[in-house]
Amino acid sequence: MAVTTLAGRLRTAAWLGWQIESNWADPLVFAIYSVARPLATALILMGIYWAVTGGHLQRDAFLLFYIGNAFHEYVLRLVVGMGWVVVEEREEYETLKYVYASPIGIFTYLWGRSSVKFAQATLSVVLMFLMGWFVLGLRWDLGVVRWGAFLLAFGIGLVAVVYLGFLVAGLALLLPRAAMTMNEGLAVALYLLCGVIYPIDLLPRGLQELTLLLPFTYWYEALRRFLIGHGASERLSALSDGQLLGALIAATLVFAVASHFGYLALERRARKLGRLDQTTLF
Amino acid sequence: MSDPRSALAPAVETRGLRRTFRASRGGAEVLALDGVDVRIERGEIFGLLGPNGAGKTTLIKILSTLLYPTVGSARVAGHDVVLEAVEVRRRIALVSGGETSGYGILTVRECLWMFSQFYGVPSQIAWPRVDELIRIVDLEEQAHTRINRLSTGQRQRMNFARGFVSDPEVMFLDEPTLGMDVNAARSLRAYVLHWVREKPGRTVLLTTHYMAEAEELCDRVAIIDRGRVLACDSAPALRRQVQGGQHVELEIRTPDGAGAVLPGLGDIPAAWGAPHPERGTRTLKFRLPPDRVLLPVLRRLEEQGLLVEGVSTRETTLEDVFIAVVGRGLDEPEASG
Ligand SMILES: Nc1ncnc2c1ncn2[C@@H]1O[C@H](COP(=O)(O)OP(=O)(O)O)[C@@H](O)[C@H]1O
Ligand SMILES: [Mg+2]
Numbered sequence: 035m036a037v038t039t040l041a042g043r044l045r046t047a048a049w050l051g052w053q054i055e056s057n058w059a060d061p062l063v064f065a066i067y068s069v070a071r072p073l074a075t076a077l078i079l080m081g082i083y084w085a086v087t088g089g090h091l092q093r094d095a096f097l098l099f100y101i102g103n104a105f106h107e108y109v110l111r112l113v114v115g116m117g118w119v120v121v122e123e124r125e126e127y128e129t130l131k132y133v134y135a136s137p138i139g140i141f142t143y144l145w146g147r148s149s150v151k152f153a154q155a156t157l158s159v160v161l162m163f164l165m166g167w168f169v170l171g172l173r174w175d176l177g178v179v180r181w182g183a184f185l186l187a188f189g190i191g192l193v194a195v196v197y198l199g200f201l202v203a204g205l206a207l208l209l210p211r212a213a214m215t216m217n218e219g220l221a222v223a224l225y226l227l228c229g230v231i232y233p234i235d236l237l238p239r240g241l242q243e244l245t246l247l248l249p250f251t252y253w254y255e256a257l258r259r260f261l262i263g264h265g266a267s268e269r270l271s272a273l274s275d276g277q278l279l280g281a282l283i284a285a286t287l288v289f290a291v292a293s294h295f296g297y298l299a300l301e302r303r304a305r306k307l308g309r310l311d312q313t314t315l316f
Numbered sequence: 317m318s319d320p321r322s323a324l325a326p327a328v329e330t331r332g333l334r335r336t337f338r339a340s341r342g343g344a345e346v347l348a349l350d351g352v353d354v355r356i357e358r359g360e361i362f363g364l365l366g367p368n369g370a371g372k373t374t375l376i377k378i379l380s381t382l383l384y385p386t387v388g389s390a391r392v393a394g395h396d397v398v399l400e401a402v403e404v405r406r407r408i409a410l411v412s413g414g415e416t417s418g419y420g421i422l423t424v425r426e427c428l429w430m431f432s433q434f435y436g437v438p439s440q441i442a443w444p445r446v447d448e449l450i451r452i453v454d455l456e457e458q459a460h461t462r463i464n465r466l467s468t469g470q471r472q473r474m475n476f477a478r479g480f481v482s483d484p485e486v487m488f489l490d491e492p493t494l495g496m497d498v499n500a501a502r503s504l505r506a507y508v509l510h511w512v513r514e515k516p517g518r519t520v521l522l523t524t525h526y527m528a529e530a531e532e533l534c535d536r537v538a539i540i541d542r543g544r545v546l547a548c549d550s551a552p553a554l555r556r557q558v559q560g561g562q563h564v565e566l567e568i569r570t571p572d573g574a575g576a577v578l579p580g581l582g583d584i585p586a587a588w589g590a591p592h593p594e595r596g597t598r599t600l601k602f603r604l605p606p607d608r609v610l611l612p613v614l615r616r617l618e619e620q621g622l623l624v625e626g627v628s629t630r631e632t633t634l635e636d637v638f639i640a641v642v643g644r645g646l647d648e649p650e651a652s653g
Contacts, residue, residue: 039436046433053421128417132478135380137406138434306384308337308377 047146
């Protein structure tokens with residue numbers, strides 16, 4: 035009973051997400067957006083990388099950041115998307131209060147609503163890999179891929195991403211205007227902090243310690259290690275595979291618990307201030 | 317699911333509910349609810365009657381777990397609205413009238429079905445219920461129309477139907493017929509009455525600033541003004557409170573047709589009724605206590621330069637109760653200062 039109810043609610047929220055998304059997205063626009071945007075980022079980065087390394091483009095180093103950049107799509111889509119759900123539901127559809135007053139539970143609702151974002155990000159990632167492989171010549175020996183460990187790390191990291199989304203959703207309840215820019219800012223901060231486009235070893239020492247508290251750092255490293263055989267950071271290469279996975283799991287757990295309570299605190303504040311049904315933007 | 321503690325508890329019970337809002341830009345803090353104690357039994361249609369800004373919506377928001385009280389507590393179906401919000405949400409539904417919310421891309425039927433799924437209503441129950449509600453709010457022709465193609469009135473009716481898809485124990489209707497055309501409002505009121513009587517234990521808390529709606533639907537009515545419940549009883553009992561004397565309506569010629577300034581009648585509270593611009597007059601209503609006569613009142617008006625063109629007396633209505641209790645008419649702005 036409880037499980038089928040939960041499944042039904044998730045499915046319904048997911049269905050709504052797809053309806054809303056497929057409404058504005060003309061398939062062609064959708065495809066261009068899904069491919070062109072991440073690809074353009076990759077190419078710009080390639081240019082920067084080229085310039086920084088004085089034209090000695092090391093294929094291996096480029097591959098490392100290409101992979102990081104591809105998986106960063108999940109952070110961009112899911113986190114920004116979840117913050118946006120809150121803003122859009124409250125300000126545009128004016129339905130957020132009815133969702134809140136219903137027993138669906140905001141976590142279930144946001145999980146469901148963001149499934150379409152997950153699908154979009156996955157599409158982007160797959161396309162980027164195909165493009166990298168066939169067009170940019172970013173190939174490696176597929177024999178080194180450890181699928182089990184990769185999928186495990188991928189799944190755990192996604193949990194961390196979704197919990198970051200909850201936190202952003204909570205902020206969006208309180209600060210709708212700021213949340214819009216903050217969402218994107220957060221994604222950029224992770225981009226720079228967690229070793230997406232350069233190894234964390236390049237960060238100043240204090241920042242390195244900070245970044246080692248975040249699950250995303252281990253996530254990007256683990257994805258690379260299990261896909262192409264090695265990661266990007268010297269410091270993290272000291273960890274065995276088991277230690278790396280262990281660190282990812284532990285950091286994700288801590289982060290998820292902190293985000294969960296962080297979200298609840300933000301929601302309580304929003305209910306205190308009467309923000310659940312305020313329309314302030316449109 | 318059927319928790320005996322919850323089933324026995326009153327539908328709504330509030331204790332010393334107080335809610336303030338922070339001032340906007342240096343203004344004074346707004347006191348939206350000022351110590352509200354109400355108890356609503358299962359099976360009742362309970363009306364909250366009050367002018368704009370009385371605090372009706374604030375109370376509904378607190379009871380539907382959207383807003384915290386500043387002080388005091390509230391229980392819905394036996395569960396605390398702050399501490400047990402999840403339990404409360406399983407048992408309630410909320411409809412705000414005068415609102416055109418909705419996911420524009422969904423059709424009416426899809427939207428109603430979706431909300432039934434948020435509440436976990438099994439499909440074999442949900443679909444027939446959705447279709448029945450669509451018939452009741454007269455949207456059969458629009459069942460497969462996207463919400464963003466609906467007129468404002470149609471959206472309001474859909475929103476009303478949405479509230480009923482989960483078959484809640486306690487239904488909160490916040491001015492459900494606000495701005496609706498007369499026929500639609502009448503049929504929705506009839507449905508509310510039918511819905512409550514159909515199954516024992518169903519409860520409705522309805523806010524309104526239409527006297528007739530409160531009179532027609534509600535088993536009990538609370539008169540609320542400036543965040544305080546000033547009277548609470550059945551409509552006949554409330555009327556008895558102000559009985560005695562006569563209800564007088566004078567048709568008064570107003571010099572500029574406006575008559576915004578209420579003439580002084582000594583200690584008798586009076587209120588303006590509807591203006592009649594075609595005749596250049598306006599109705600002035602008051603209750604004449606049993607120990608008083610009308611003539612001095614008319615003279616007093618004459619002294620103030622007002623010409624009385626017609627006099628009629630009639631039976632007590634809830635509006636008279638309202639004037640007696642609150643000290644002014646329902647549609648009148650508060651005197652400033
Ligand atoms: N979010 C808010 N911020 C500031 N003041 C508010 C807010 N919500 C309501 N109020 C004020 O509280 C009072 C009661 O409002 P409300 O409950 O909406 O009254 P009603 O529904 O009876 O018209 C009004 O003076 C209103 O301006
Ligand atoms: Mg209101």
